[in-house]
Amino acid sequence: MKKKSLPLSEVYRLLEPGPVVLVSTHYKGIEDVMTMSWHTMLDFEPPLIGCVISNRDYTFNLIKSSKECVINIPTVDLLDMVVNCGNTTGETIDKFKKFKITKKESSQVRAPLLDECYANLECKVIDTKLVNKYNFFVLEVVKAWIDPKMKKAKTLHHRGKGIFMIAGEEIRSRSKMK
Amino acid sequence: MKKKSLPLSEVYRLLEPGPVVLVSTHYKGIEDVMTMSWHTMLDFEPPLIGCVISNRDYTFNLIKSSKECVINIPTVDLLDMVVNCGNTTGETIDKFKKFKITKKESSQVRAPLLDECYANLECKVIDTKLVNKYNFFVLEVVKAWIDPKMKKAKTLHHRGKGIFMIAGEEIRSRSKMK
Numbered sequence: 603m604k605k606k607s608l609p610l611s612e613v614y615r616l617l618e619p620g621p622v623v624l625v626s627t628h629y630k631g632i633e634d635v636m637t638m639s640w641h642t643m644l645d646f647e648p649p650l651i652g653c654v655i656s657n658r659d660y661t662f663n664l665i666k667s668s669k670e671c672v673i674n675i676p677t678v679d680l681l682d683m684v685v686n687c688g689n690t691t692g693e694t695i696d697k698f699k700k701f702k703i704t705k706k707e708s709s710q711v712r713a714p715l716l717d718e719c720y721a722n723l724e725c726k727v728i729d730t731k732l733v734n735k736y737n738f739f740v741l742e743v744v745k746a747w748i749d750p751k752m753k754k755a756k757t758l759h760h761r762g763k764g765i766f767m768i769a770g771e772e773i774r775s776r777s778k779m780k
Numbered sequence: 781m782k783k784k785s786l787p788l789s790e791v792y793r794l795l796e797p798g799p800v801v802l803v804s805t806h807y808k809g810i811e812d813v814m815t816m817s818w819h820t821m822l823d824f825e826p827p828l829i830g831c832v833i834s835n836r837d838y839t840f841n842l843i844k845s846s847k848e849c850v851i852n853i854p855t856v857d858l859l860d861m862v863v864n865c866g867n868t869t870g871e872t873i874d875k876f877k878k879f880k881i882t883k884k885e886s887s888q889v890r891a892p893l894l895d896e897c898y899a900n901l902e903c904k905v906i907d908t909k910l911v912n913k914y915n916f917f918v919l920e921v922v923k924a925w926i927d928p929k930m931k932k933a934k935t936l937h938h939r940g941k942g943i944f945m946i947a948g949e950e951i952r953s954r955s956k957m958k
Binding site: 738768 | 797863918939952
């Protein structure tokens with residue numbers, strides 16, 4: 603997939619609607635990917651993201667040690683990848699091999715980009731003050747990529763219990779949100 | 781609107797997909813409501829929510845002082861209410877009167893419920909450690925209400941610049957997300 607660089611000021615438009623994402627990590631030769639829905643924008647530019655990665659997840663120590671990750675945004679055609687990555691642990695399997703996920707090199711971090719996802723956000727961990735209490739990491743997006751052919755991405759939005767809402771029609775309000 | 785109590789363990793299913801919400805507050809007789817999209821679940825039960833309320837918003841001091849709010853979830857028919865509450869400030873107008881919003885009494889907090897919204901989450905602020913740096917409040921949902929007639933709520937998901945995605949079809953993965 604040929605992606606172009608996305609201005610950092612546009613990143614919030616991808617994450618604010620609440621898509622499920624895939625978080626990829628790298629630490630000392632070990633790589634993993636997990637499914638995540640608990641994230642929020644914290645600031646526009648530089649784009650800051652807050653997200654919950656449980657200390658029961660294999661990814662937890664990888665991101666805590668490397669202080670880096672990539673947030674990859676999948677569309678509905680990747681439903682199986684999303685659920686498979688959510689239901690398995692990198693402790694016992696290599697999810698990239700097992701689920702045939704294509705890794706690409708990132709430009710600013712060592713964690714890989716997932717090529718199948720239409721957008722990828724390279725992130726650095728910048729604040730861990732709430733990690734002990736809530737498993738809450740503060741990330742700064744340092745580089746963003748998007749598939750220029752993707753206009754209205756059919757993202758997945760988890761409603762619990764294996765049910766996902768697929769992004770529907772768009773509506774424009776008469777006045778812009780300030 | 782006749783609402784029923786929703787078990788607290790089900791709250792994450794409403795917020796995880798990323799809907800825009802309306803936050804109502806009350807402090808010493810002053811009430812306000814604002815539009816918000818920057819929120820995430822932090823824990824299942826009791827349901828904890830993290831959210832960003834800017835210190836430029838009139839709501840900021842009301843929630844910081846009262847340590848309470850209600851998170852109200854609107855559907856697409858309330859688009860005008862969502863945009864109007866997002867584009868005005870309680871400093872100069874009473875948004876409830878101006879936009880004809882129906883207030884109802886909450887059971888656990890003094891902030892009002894917005895009756896037009898299909899779900900209402902009564903919340904207490906339980907952690908303000910990241911307020912100074914990121915305007916990030918940690919809330920605990922102490923009571924939740926839902927319209928029992930609402931099955932697949934057509935929630936709004938902000939994509940920036942006044943464009944909203946409307947919640948689309950649902951899809952069930954072959955295996956449940958664990």
